[in-house]
Amino acid sequence: MARPKTVTKRGGAETWATDLTSISPNRVLVRGYRLDDLMGRVGFGEATYLLLTGDLPTPSVGRLVDAMLVSFIDHGATPPSTLAARNTATTGASIRGAVAAGVLGFGRYHGGDSLACRALLDEGLDISRGGPSLASAAKLLVEQLIEKEDIPPPGFGHRYHTIDPRATRLLQIAHELEADHSYAQLLRALEQTMSEHPDLKDRPLPINVDGAIAAVCGDLGLPSEVADALLIISRVPGLAAHVLEEQRREAPMRVIDPSKHTYDGPPERRLPERRK
Amino acid sequence: MARPKTVTKRGGAETWATDLTSISPNRVLVRGYRLDDLMGRVGFGEATYLLLTGDLPTPSVGRLVDAMLVSFIDHGATPPSTLAARNTATTGASIRGAVAAGVLGFGRYHGGDSLACRALLDEGLDISRGGPSLASAAKLLVEQLIEKEDIPPPGFGHRYHTIDPRATRLLQIAHELEADHSYAQLLRALEQTMSEHPDLKDRPLPINVDGAIAAVCGDLGLPSEVADALLIISRVPGLAAHVLEEQRREAPMRVIDPSKHTYDGPPERRLPERRK
């Protein structure tokens, strides 16, 4: 466990700096841009990218980042983070308190799979940099995963979906925007290798949304911790929506049984034309 | 204090419903739209609006919602919520833990001013519905506020800014998009009334970002609690960016003295042309 070596002296708080946002009277600069100039000109996803990375995304990258944020915005009432938020909301807690409880649920296993998949891809790309093709690196990784009994590997397989529609679409958008590079290629090579492997081929291990996000963030050059932050940010609207619904529709202090819920929202409908 | 009347029986968890998101194998519907259809076609701000309200915004409303979310995305290193997040990050906590600590800081006074301003505007519009003009309602409200010593009222004045550039710009965008109605008009009438009032005119009480957001949400017909949720959502990228910066730039377990920080990011720069 890495630990800090510098022991701060009492009262020795020194000058420190931030390069995010500058506040002076009547002027707010975010990464150098006036916040009031950004308003109306960049979307919330683009401003998020600017804040986290220091630069405005190109329009293509902005569209990809938005697609990524939208892909993870909600996944129904059963994720444990959503249940933590709802269980907090039913006690009469504030919206912020219930949302915070939900944010805490992005643990090692939930959302964290994206980070673990990123580490796996980094490992494969390291191997590949030494000479072998991505396909060879994928084969090597899969053998290692089987040996370590780490199947399904992070970024593959899903408890509900045999094909994760969010993953498929996100990788497709990245491809259309010419933003899929070695991370996405290795991710696909891993999926392919597993589907053909004699020990695994009966078991569907499709790329899931965590894997697709890991690859897209890798190909965008985003550090792992920025990718992690994006995942948390992307789910907050979903958490908030569940909290508001819990408070609006349900009696307080109810026992929330996730297996007993149904969906009573609108049936499947088409997007308005102009959005296509 | 309102309290629940229904006492749930033990084990009596009954069927309950959500109208937000439907998960079935290989298909995710958000408010009836396929999530993979939304990806690449709507921005993160629009998808947030869809999730919270049930409908896709028109392009104008979508732009206004994005502007509102961007307006509140960060406000430097000194807001107490940001300091709570940084103090948590310096202990070596996870990103989600530090972000959650920041979310908890959206208390009655921080962010909550927007809700209090909304209540004030609702009160004024109620008066106005009974006959008086908005200008008369504003005068009545200001007299009441002075009597209750509630000056500055919620939504007006700022500790740093004599003119809050975010408020000015947000109301201007609402105006350009023809989305400023009675809430925005009453907000402006209140500002005008206070600037001319003999007891207040030496004290600048400009509309602040909390007030502008309150009016815009009111004019969009969003319930108070949805407006509250939007505020929380909008600041999460800022909290996450401070957490990442704290972990990247600072020694762990430091004593964080907010009065000793500086800004060392890029100096003011222009937005690239295509964004204008």
Added chain:
Amino acid sequence: MARPKTVTKRGGAETWATDLTSISPNRVLVRGYRLDDLMGRVGFGEATYLLLTGDLPTPSVGRLVDAMLVSFIDHGATPPSTLAARNTATTGASIRGAVAAGVLGFGRYHGGDSLACRALLDEGLDISRGGPSLASAAKLLVEQLIEKEDIPPPGFGHRYHTIDPRATRLLQIAHELEADHSYAQLLRALEQTMSEHPDLKDRPLPINVDGAIAAVCGDLGLPSEVADALLIISRVPGLAAHVLEEQRREAPMRVIDPSKHTYDGPPERRLPERRK
């Protein structure tokens, strides 16, 4: 909504004081006592009381505070705060993250009943100070509660228990220690009045643990917010125990259905003799 009138100037952080704990090299004083002197001489409950109130409790009060803290230490797997903690733990979150999620569940309805009961008792004692007996004040309050349809009132009734054994025992201990005064008397008068009221007598409305704690804290002269803090503190060991159990016994990312749990701990057993 009360709001702050003082707008702090930027950078104007001024000297401020705490009267809780003084840290100087090699010496820690808690409320004036050396922490190393307290260690081994006062229990954790007594030290908690010292920290929150400024004084060491008498041995009797210390014993009562301990009984109160123990009474609320856990209430099984179904309280929503416990479920929020378990749902967070199942994601692989840290112990502190999952415990924090549980703490957030002490909302208006959960635990908050104790505060609402305190307000009710304060109201009754105010009436009684004007002349009427406690019995008359109780009758008046019950009529008001029925009229406002606020039945069960806070501090009475329980979803599982027809007689809450924790309430009975806590009030008995307070009585033995001669620490039950007007709050406890009014609480009992309210229970009595409701049990005899023609509109309520078919419905058991026994004093519950929230009510007993409210009365005991009132009789100890603790402000409402200190009582609230004691409730939160008292449940943290329970939350932590559920988090540890979730991590030790269950598979990660499970769907937690509260109606499907059983108890497999030791059957009822007697306390060792020396404890009696």
Added chain:
Amino acid sequence: MARPKTVTKRGGAETWATDLTSISPNRVLVRGYRLDDLMGRVGFGEATYLLLTGDLPTPSVGRLVDAMLVSFIDHGATPPSTLAARNTATTGASIRGAVAAGVLGFGRYHGGDSLACRALLDEGLDISRGGPSLASAAKLLVEQLIEKEDIPPPGFGHRYHTIDPRATRLLQIAHELEADHSYAQLLRALEQTMSEHPDLKDRPLPINVDGAIAAVCGDLGLPSEVADALLIISRVPGLAAHVLEEQRREAPMRVIDPSKHTYDGPPERRLPERRK
């Protein structure tokens, strides 16, 4: 990163068990004991130990656990977890929200040192089990720590104290109660070895409270995660006291500068006789 292998099926929530607390009408059993029997007979620290470990402590162990919980109950206004709680309180957040923010600050570096010290001690005891004396194991560990530049090691040194009075007293109590075994012995051997080491002897590296707690928990046979939970539990009263003080004494939305605080509580005073 260890990940779950079992992918739960949708709706497949199965029966699960808890061995902590059994709730049936009018009866609450904690680890088999009636909660109303425990009340008035065991202290809060003992009940905490019962809940976390499954057994009532002996009176000696109970006293040691109480001393340990008291040792960590507060450490003034500057720990980052306390500042996170105060920064949240100043926004007008609820007590529970601000306490939860503080709990989140028990990160890798704050409090976590106790866990890291436990791991170090476990490593040394493993070495010793292979033959070498504790003194030899300590020497080996110190050489490794110097080589890894992991100085100060977890559990040693303090930013304020050259001798941590809490550590000294806790180890003394453990000794008096004959509860200091191999963990405490190795801890002392490490301190001794470092004080005599030519590369370290000019630098005071006394055992700190994290180290003492790690050793006491080790000698009590408590698993690391139970020790971690005890640390979190022990600081909650301190967090709550700071939150209450912030709300009682300070203006809302203030800028909290930790270097500008003073102590204005009672001067050092003696414990009442009967406590000695």
